[in-house]
Amino acid sequence: MSHGPAKGLSRWFLATNHKDIGTLYLWFSFSMFLLGGSFAMIIRAELFQPGLQLIEPNFFNQMTTMHGLIMVFGAIMPAFVGLANYMIPLMIGAPDMALPRMNNFSFWLLPIAFAILASTLFMDGGAPNFGWTFYAPLSTTYAPPSVTYFIFGIHIMGLSSIMGSINIIATIMNLRAPGMTLMKMPLFVWTWLITAFLLVAVMPVLAGAVTMMLMDIHFGTSFFSAAGGGDPVLFQHIFWFFGHPEVYIIILPAFGVVSEIIPTFSRKPLFGYASMVYATAAIAFLSFIVWAHHMFTVGMPLVGELYFMWATMLIAIPTAAKVFNWITTMFKGSITFETPMLFSIAFVFLFTIGGFTGLMLAIAPADMQYHDTYFVVAHFHYTMVAGAIFSMSAAIYYWLPKWTGRMYNESMGKVHFWISFLGFNLTFFPQHFIGLAGMPRRIPDYALQFADFNMISSIGAFIYGASQLLFLYNVIATIKYGEKTTVKKTWEGANGLEWTQPSPLPYHTFTTPPEFK
Amino acid sequence: MHLKGKRLKKLISSPMALFALSSTSALAENLVENSAQAERWQMNLKPGVTELGQEIYDIHMLVFWICCVAAVFVFGYMFYAMFAYRKSKGHEPANFHEHAVAEISWTIIPAIILLGMAWPASMTMIKVYDTTESDLDILVTGYQWKWKYEYILEHGENVAFFSNLTTPSQQIHGEEAKNNNYLLEVDNPMYLPVNKKARFLITANDVIHAWWVPALSVKKDAIPGFINEISAKPFKTGTYRGQCAELCGKDHGFMPIVVKVVEQDEFDSWLSEKQTQAAELAELMQQEMSMDELLAQGEKTYAGKCAACHGSNGEGGVGAVIKGSKVATGALSWHLDVVVNGVAGTMMQAFGAQLNAIELAAVITYQRNAFGNNMGDKVQPIDVHNFKQGGK
Amino acid sequence: MSGQHNSDYQTYYVPEQSWMAILASIALGLMVIGAAGGINSLTYKTDGSTSWVLLIGGMMLLAGVLATWFTITIRENLAGMNSAQLKRSYRLGMQWFIFSEVMFFFCFFGVLLYLRTLSGPWLSGDGAGVMNTILWPNFVYEWPLMATPQDAMGGLDAQNAAGHLANNGVHKGPAQNMAFPGFADLLHWLPFWNTLLLVSSSVFLEFAHHALKHDKRRVFNLWLAATLVFGFSFVILQIVEYHEAYSEYGLFLNSGVYGATFFLLTGFHGFHVCMGACILLVQFCRSVMGRQFTAEDHFGFEAASWYWHFVDVVWICLVFVVYLF
């Protein structure tokens, strides 16, 4: 295909080109990040002081729920799918994704799903207000009518994820350049292969869960109601059978990104490639058998508690291997600290902190105290914001020059990094303290002794939020006015097929497969 | 973390205190009424007032310190690498990318460390699950958004009562200064005798709640239709406060728990007083009440229990409109049925088990005669009692 | 869709821009908005006519789009535009799609397993649930669950009056269940016939495939037709079974968890049989009317047959856990 992109909007609506679709995904996820972030700002504003100042408790719950849902399903997952779309064909020397039209289908389902989800905010009875984990029966018998729209929104979104993942698997299994064996694939490709497998395995389970909710709400079944012989806890088992792999779906591609960036700026090959691959696979395997560590307080039998505690702790081992591999990649390298590297190092640092708190949460008797407090909130923002979002920022800075043929403003990038780093820690580090001191999560108002740290946390959140606007500005400014660059290798230490292509990338790359040694 | 906490406290508290003072003037300077309660700038768990709680606290600290040591190693290594191998220092990159011994050792060493944590944790967990040989059983039921405590007694009638938030809404909405126990105060606290093992049988009536008292190291989900068990044997008297710890709807943040651990004799007299109160109520129920009495009581109950959804003038809201409603102007038995049994599948709960017969009779009478619903009829407590007995 | 550049197919075929995806998304969007609104209108007793119109409109649009989409794909293949590599991609796509379906059913089987082996006994006071007898004093667990905990309390009103668990609606156990009635009644037992139908249809389909591979078109068509007849008969019997459940057995969707899981598993399975049969029907038409498929290249048929075997395997599992044990 030698011709360029179509003119006008049809280029985007009718896209089959992986770069166009990747771009769509990335912008979509960024807008969802802003939306979900605005909800977080409302939450933090209400929690700035004790007392109810801005919003009603019910609306607060809607904000919490929508924030969690939109960030997880609307911001992070599509962001990484977008990155996969853009980068995987380039990294494996393929002309495009394996199934380009279906690729477009997976994308366009997302705006539909999230339009439905967002529209619930304007419905009678309000948006879903039962938390992103939507535990029955709060999400069934006691839910607002908009829950029906929420359920179908989840279905559509799941369909999108499944098709997107199938596409990614087919691309990786089938479209690699000759000579690129599985164990020669870039690590980002590996992590996505495994992530896609996780997605195909667990999204249908989530679909099953919401389907049963639908039936309990509207058709009189009693899956989650003891009166008919069902069990509300059953819902949680199904949800977390999906939900726990989900958190690795969020973090594995981030691992992949960091495994690309750290070697580049250390000017040294990735340490322990094979063990990285095995560790990723081990994490994915373990993620299926630890789900009930979210349910230590539901009253499982003792053996269940012990089993899930031990199994969960095992995940620290492959993750430890990854952390040590990253650091050893830096060890004896020749390191420079451009913005992508700064974000990647911060990723390793902050994600590890999040991992340590994860380990603490895995200790069942201690989790009986941590559970459903801000300690958990701190844990998962360390893994998801400092993990996934930081690595996403790193990825954008890293590949933006390649995509656009323009260099971003390095000092603005560094400012973005440092404000983010400061704001992030100011927001979420104190949440460990208020959590341990006893503040439950998902509450719009709190007792006085939590006031000080909450205020610090809110201030941090505003700083972190503002830094994202700077990021947005930097990206747009790069695309519009950035200094032009035509070097193939933006980064001295970069390796991989994507860096053999011109900058900016032509509309079609690798129409004939490259030789890969 | 304790030590570090104190030092950090000194460090941050001076500028931050200024900040806090200027913006939350309502903050009392010293909230510490009792050592077992959370205090300002608290950064860590408290050991709690049960032996098991202290054990849990020790495990928490053990894991915390192990993580700290691991962090020092990992981050020390990382910062050393970042520092020593900067390009700006002119360091040339090495080219190794494998080292079997290193890779195996950082698999095995963490595994051993993990064992060191998992083992004591498991031993403690086994103790947490031992709820046998309790001295006292209390059935704890979560309701949207209050707790019901039922003391299961061997002799005589069980003692049961609801425990509601008492923080006035003026404080919540910033029209009044907030008091020290803001959001952590209730009308009827739970009483426990000191040094006795209390077993909590925890369940819920509507959605999932969780009964959590940090000082007792007890947190257990209240699952509708199932009963969970957990126990605590506090060794120190005092007032311990906690909160619902599972999202349960609108007022999840407003269903606190207060447990008073007292000496055995104080507990006994409290219990017998509760029993006499119950007996008096039963007697009261047999009496005829006048329209005025009913309306006065009904207005109170309505304002407390119903107005949130039905509006203070019966104009509706989350709940149906009462003013001129079919039910409130329809058959008495229908009205009784709606209030006592609730409306399945809606927010309208069954109040039959939450309000006593007097309150029920009064609130129904009130609804039928207020807001322009001039039905003129009244319901007596005994009618409610009979209605409940006869089912429908 | 038009104006492909022939020189590029050798390397790899990236299709031209296509309306299909965005139209399909819009169709699905309309469908689910309609479905949600319609279902809500039933539950909350509001007017749902526009919603139903949206649902039907969306479904029709989706059907149209899918038909067009597949037609385009088939045409491309017939025009020789699909490289061997692309064909492998299609195979991979179908395989992983079936895997996702497996996981969907895995969820429902897991539900049944959990309810039967864990929560059911707990509710009646076994194992971890000793104290639950306070809530459901007379409940005895058995499977099939003929009397729900609510029944054991004496019905919804008694349950409400006791103050446990209000507002969950009526969950009265079934009057009769669908369990295996013993060998004497085997021939009157619909699932027996259903199993026979579905398993033999799967075998017929293999015969058809074998014939196709040996380029025996007539034999292929015949076996495929037999498969279809058996497949659709299964669907009809399933409808008969549901009718009996409602009219004779007193077994409803809301008959406690037995009813719920019974209809969930058999319902979703039945729905998948319908889909599989329709896909096979399309393949049949393609073969009979379009004389498509060759001995070497018949992926459309093959994918449909994988799907059919999958549905068959699900049924066998279902017979064991839903009907037999």
Ligand code: HEA
């Ligand atoms: C990206 C997302 C992500 C990731 C990667 C993780 C990673 C982990 N999580 Fe986390 N978690 C969440 C997202 C994530 N989590 C979310 C969203 C929730 C809350 C959901 C909700 O309720 O809303 C949650 C909640 C949660 C809970 C439930 C808490 C509760 O509700 O009570 C638990 C309990 O076990 C847990 C454990 C862990 C563990 C053990 C890991 C491990 O994978 C961490 C492994 C990493 C390390 C351990 C660090 C690196 C290792 C070394 C440097 C080696 C040396 C270390 C030692 C051997 C000590 N998580």
Ligand code: HEA
């Ligand atoms: C990947 C997922 C992800 C991400 C990125 C974030 C990002 C953030 N989260 Fe969130 N969070 C979750 C996933 C995530 N969160 C989940 C799953 C929950 C649990 C939900 C539940 O309990 O059900 C949760 C819950 C949660 C809570 C607890 C709520 C509660 O328990 O009631 C809080 C409170 O502080 C919070 C804060 C924040 C903040 C400040 C950010 C910030 O990082 C956001 C920064 C981004 C922006 C701010 C957007 C950009 C800026 C603008 C649009 C301009 C406006 C800016 C200003 C006015 C300054 N999150």
Ligand code: CUA
């Ligand atoms: Cu009750 Cu939260």
Ligand SMILES: [Cu+2]
């Ligand atoms: Cu988890």
